[in-house]
Amino acid sequence: MTLPFIIQSRDKLARQGELHTAHGVIRTPAFMPVGTAATVKAMTPEAVKSTGADIILGNTYHLMLRPSAERIAKLGGLHKFMHWNGPILTDSGGFQVMSLSKLRKLTEQGVTFQSHLDGTTYELSPERAMEIQHLLGSDITMALDECTPFPATEEQARESMHLSMRWALRSKNAFKPRDGHGLFGIVQGSVYPALREESATALMNIGFDGYAVGGLAVGEGQELMFSVLDFTVPFLPKDHPRYLMGVGKPDDIIGAVQRGIDMFDCVIPTRAGRFARAYTEAGERNIRNAKYAEDPRPLQENCPCPACKNYSRAYLHHLFKCEEMLGPMLLTWHNLAFYQVLMQNIRNAISEGDLDHFAESFLAIYRDTTDED
Numbered sequence: 001m002t003l004p005f006i007i008q009s010r011d012k013l014a015r016q017g018e019l020h021t022a023h024g025v026i027r028t029p030a031f032m033p034v035g036t037a038a039t040v041k042a043m044t045p046e047a048v049k050s051t052g053a054d055i056i057l058g059n060t061y062h063l064m065l066r067p068s069a070e071r072i073a074k075l076g077g078l079h080k081f082m083h084w085n086g087p088i089l090t091d092s093g094g095f096q097v098m099s100l101s102k103l104r105k106l107t108e109q110g111v112t113f114q115s116h117l118d119g120t121t122y123e124l125s126p127e128r129a130m131e132i133q134h135l136l137g138s139d140i141t142m143a144l145d146e147c148t149p150f151p152a153t154e155e156q157a158r159e160s161m162h163l164s165m166r167w168a169l170r171s172k173n174a175f176k177p178r179d180g181h182g183l184f185g186i187v188q189g190s191v192y193p194a195l196r197e198e199s200a201t202a203l204m205n206i207g208f209d210g211y212a213v214g215g216l217a218v219g220e221g222q223e224l225m226f227s228v229l230d231f232t233v234p235f236l237p238k239d240h241p242r243y244l245m246g247v248g249k250p251d252d253i254i255g256a257v258q259r260g261i262d263m264f265d266c267v268i269p270t271r272a273g274r275f276a277r278a279y280t281e282a283g284e285r286n287i288r289n290a291k292y293a294e295d296p297r298p299l300q301e302n303c304p305c306p307a308c309k310n311y312s313r314a315y316l317h318h319l320f321k322c323e324e325m326l327g328p329m330l331l332t333w334h335n336l337a338f339y340q341v342l343m344q345n346i347r348n349a350i351s352e353g354d355l356d357h358f359a360e361s362f363l364a365i366y367r368d369t370t371d372e373d
Helices: 045-050 059-066 069-074 078-082 094-099 126-135 154-174 193-206 222-235 250-258 268-274 306-310 315-320 326-351 353-366
Strands: 006-013 013-019 024-028 031-032 058-060 090-093 100-104 111-113 119-122 141-142 182-187 210-213 242-244 263-266 275-280 283-286
Touching: 006 242, 006 326, 013 326, 024 326, 031 326, 045 326, 058 059, 058 094, 059 069, 059 090, 059 094, 059 126, 069 126, 078 090, 090 126, 090 263, 094 111, 119 126, 126 141, 126 154, 154 182, 154 193, 182 193, 193 210, 193 222, 193 326, 210 222, 242 315, 250 326, 250 353, 268 275, 268 326, 275 326, 306 326, 315 326, 326 353
Parallel strands: 031 263, 058 090, 090 141, 141 182, 182 210, 210 242, 242 263
Antiparallel strands: 006 013, 013 024, 100 111, 111 119, 275 283
């Protein structure tokens, strides 16, 4: 295997381990900050690293539009271009083509679409997606798939999944293996158990370095998402990393880890930080709320981030009221640090065989609401 995955401890279905790549080791379970356009918004690479993140995510769709994969390769690859020396996973662009592009036309060959930036027409095939990610120098490349929309009938989901499996084979054939670099396949099939099993079996027959669960976090809700994981994860190999794409909030992550997921990414912590929402042990806080105008306390006690160590809730409130750019920067830093502390606590709990107790204790305090002290 070109991307060694070492499981160091287990707690029921949860696993704690290490994924070894060309640019370093990823401690799992892992949360990947999203650096869509070769930057994690409002953060320097050094700041991202200081939160405890081992890996970040980039995106084929956005980087092919600007500045282009060819230009990034000419300038030394994505790691050098954005000054990030750790591992990078790149999403193949299938979700963004569905959600952002204009006049999308899907064929067996691939997808033709108009850029959401200027209307320029592009074609993305499995082979082109592999070429782009190779030019970027991605440590983990994702196969091109169609992200099945929700809701979808079983027949719609079947047709979409079959197309994704044909594209998965072409992605594997076009991928250029080298040590420390790997390719993940993506399980599709919407909310239908038989389709998820068929998809997982097809991917395992092709053979990948890791297996992602796609087509979730698209509006189905947490209960249904967990249900899909309950019947999908058992179909996946026990010795490969498992990645739940686009998830999520802290309680989503904990529940998915308990079901055997190893890797996550989501824009939630960075997007929330830009819009004055902070994640804390007690849930979300809207720092624009007037009750924080004269609150001298830190955002959260014992948090290692600069926002909590050096500034008060009142100051953060002031920054957002004045629309100062430091406000989004500090809250983004805090949210990413909060997520990485959560992941470290999860890893510790798994290694101690205490994940269920940790989850119960965390969720007893944490509420998926805003400003309920």
